[in-house]
Amino acid sequence: MIKWSTEQQALRDGLAPYLDELNSGHVERDAAAAFPHDKWKLLAGTGLLGLPFEERHGGLGQSLLTTMYVLEGLGEGCRDAGLNFSVCTHLASTGVPLQRFGSPGLKERYLPALCSGGGGGPPPRRPHPQAGGSRGGLAPARAGAPHRLRTAPCSTRR
8 A cells, every 4th residue: 555645645635725616617518518728727727737747847746656646636526527537638648758758859848838738728629521520530430330430630720
């Protein structure tokens, strides 16, 4: 069993004052399929988006284990699953690979914005006209074949 340090516990507990605000209106946003850019900015202001990144890029320099511990606390306290998923994706599939494998130039260019939540969260999805659906670039290859998919490019630019 892991024994969390006082600092790790404080990082996790530091989200508690923001949970009511993060949770307010989440059902309505979900029903409207709206991304909470204001909540994203709130989380960015807590330093959460910079947890695992080096301090020289604006991060907090925490270990991945500490980051996961704090994200677990976010998942337990924040009812907005879409926001939670976006935060985790932002960190795990963009920031961490960039920090680990990116060139020094790429790190200098992108990590500061990733740490500060720059860009206001995920851009709206705009499906390619040939994708066959409104939820992205996947569509059934033919009627009655739900497991065979074809793909088409999907623009995510604003």
